[in-house]
Structures are given as C-alpha cells and as structure tokens.
Amino acid sequence: MHEKLSPARLEELRKMDRAHHLHPFTDHAAMHPTGTHVITSGEGVYLYGEEGKLLDGLAGLWCVNVGYGRKEIADAVSRQIRELSYYPSFFNTTTEAAVLLADRLGRMAPGNLKYAVFSNSGSEANETGLKIIRQYQILKGKPNRTKILTRNYAYHGVTLATASMTGLPNCQQPFGLPLPGFLHAPAPYAYAVGREKDAEAYGQECVAETKKLIEKEGPDTIGAMILEPVQGAGGVIIPPAGYLAGMRKLAREYDILFVADEVISGFGRMGCWFLSEMWDLQPDLMILAKGLTSGYVPMGATMVAQPIAEALMKGGYFAHGFTYTGHPVSAAAALANLDIIEKEKLVERTKDKTGPYFQKKLREFAGHPAVGEIRGMGLIGAMELVPKGGRKELKPGMNLGILGAAKVRSEGAIVRGIRDLLAFSPPLVITEPQIDEMFASVRRGIDKLWD
C-alpha cells in the first residue's frame, strides 16, 4: 500500500504524458521540463505519489468530502457493476439506483426542489439548468427571456455556455467567450476593490449595480440569475450580510428565475447540507455535483422546483439527456456517499467542531506580514497574499497564490493557488490534529514566500 513508483517507471510515465496527454487547466510549457506529478494512492485526507505523502487541503478539486479510499463506496460500485453495469433512463425506462437517488435528493433538497435531472459534472448540471430555463420560459409564453445574468469571479463550468457564465477572463479570452446574452454583474469581492472595511455597504452597491444592469438590458429579456452562494474557484468570496437577500429580492421583483450553483457548497462543506437552506434562498433550480459522489465517479444533478418540473412534464417531450444521465453506478456511489455523510454526521461535525477549529487556525494567520486578508466558513477558506512592502506593491501577474501553493506543497500539503490567494477546502473527515498539520505546512510555505 502507498508504494512509490520506481524512478524508471515515473520517467516512463512522464515521457508518455509529454507525448500524448493534454491536461486540463495546465501550462504545458511550464510543466514539461520537470514532468507531471503522478499521484498513486489515497487514504483519508492523504495522497501518495513521487513527492511522498501529501495532506490534501483541497479535497481533490473541492469534492472528496468523505476522504479517499472508502470501502463502502467501492463495494457499492462493485455490487452495482456486477448486477447491472449500465442502462439508460431514456424512453420510459430507468434503474433502481437512479430512482432511489432521485427520491433521496428530492426529499433532502430545500423547499420545493423535488425533482432531479442527472448528468455527469457540474458543467453539465448547469448546462441542463440553462436548457430547462429556456424551455420553461418558452412554455410560459416568454421566449424572449433568453439572457442569463451571472457575476464577475463566478465559476460555473467549461462548456461554451457555462464558460460564458463563468466570470474569469482566463476561462473566456482563449475561446472568444462569452457568447452573446451572458451578463456579468459585480461580485461582492470587497477586498479586490479595497472595500473590506465596509463590505456590507459594498455588497449593497453590487446589488444596486445589478439592478441597473437588469434595467439597462430589459428585465423581459432575462431568463435567470445564476450564482454560487459562496463563490469558490473565483477566490472563496463570502457574501457580506444582506447581499444575497438583496439579489434574491431583485430576481423576484423582475420575475427572473433564481438558480443556486451549490456544486461546491452542497453536501456539507460549509456546515450545512445546502447554503440555499441555511440562507433561505428558495431557488428555482439548484445545481449539484462534486460532493454528491465525493468525486469517486462523475455525477451532477440539477434540482428543479415543483412548478417548473410540472410545466416541463405537461410541456410534451423533454428532449434532453446524456447517454449516462442517471448512470446506475454513479447513483450507487452517490447513495453510499450520502450514507457515509449521514452516518458519520459530517455536516454536523463541520458545523460544530472541525469547521470552527479550522476557521480559528486560519485566522491565526491574520498578523502574518505576507497575508492581506483571511476569509472562510466551515471547511473552506482563503488567504490573500501580499508581496514584500505590503499590498500597495501588489502588481497584476505576480500570482503569489500560485507561488505560495508550490511552496506549501513542498512542505507537505496541497492547497490551491488562485491569482494572489491560497484557497483551502480539505475533506470533511479531516481531524483537528490534521488541520494543525495542514496549517503548519501552510505556515512553513508562506514564511518562505518572499525568499
């Protein structure tokens, strides 16, 4: 268990990788001289590879909520494959696992989000949401409501439409995006504009700007407002008090559907099953993926409010679905994963124990000379980094987060570097001593940031 690759095998893999593998979100010219890292095994919060043992402070990509190597999920997947490896849910048919998961999600999702449409990723779940919004608006006699309102720093996926929803220039510029009809309102990212001391007032200004944008575009042309209640990949942006309530109110005022993208926040990370429930957002659609299966196998779900689902069911043929929509193996993995989260009370534990401890340890960095701001809730957090001389010396393209994450990795923990910040999102099974261990690596890493 956890054996290292031999140097010869590692070199062989790196050679094949250089010759034949284009990686996602990777600068190949920077990676090829040294070669890719190869992760070979995982258990709990730890990963093993040629670098040795690493504490995974990002849960893969914000998704491995129950930690690595869970036998219960392996057994459920194995059982399902032996019994029925695959059958679609097209054409009046389905499988037991898909029905059980739809029923379970329909009962646990907040408010009247009673129906699940399955897919294979967060991008597909958002893309599915976009098509449902279009069809619903057409069925309601409002075919002109095709525009979609999202925000700067949003991350909703990488397909043409979901990358258009995403508000990050590096995800759009290389592809000539966004497509027409995707609107971006300001994000309540107070630190980015030097307003962290009056974040609440800044949040209200963002709501007022969004209102202006809606008025300028014409409310009757906008189908939906889609937002992550806490923005994740854009930099762990925690909304100031009153901001989300203001955005929800705007959507109601203009009869715009409200969609909560809970791909990261769903299934416990912030100390609740869903932020929509904790913050009473009453979304019309809710987007799920990642923690649904803890990343063991791919799966996404678009939760649909009852009145919209009823309109779709009465609206004739629902001409949407992927070959693997409701895949029984993914559904079996999701059910076993949800059993673990419930049985081990990972949501309650994050809320009452590990989340508060993690936030306390994170905030101990507040006085560090290389740290500009700390943000977070539950088991998610961010640390803005500053160069020598302080924040006034910060220049575009410094990428202190990328630099910092590399230093932390060489000290034994994986964290995410985003622009000039570090992001943290460990598996929910992390213990208090492991949180100490992770932040000890972070401290050793950022102590060397200015070297």
Ligand SMILES: Cc1ncc(COP(=O)(O)O)c(C=O)c1O
């Ligand atoms: C909030 C949010 N929505 C959607 C996505 C896209 O999910 P996927 O990468 O599974 O397509 C992500 C991925 O990080 C996400 O964080």
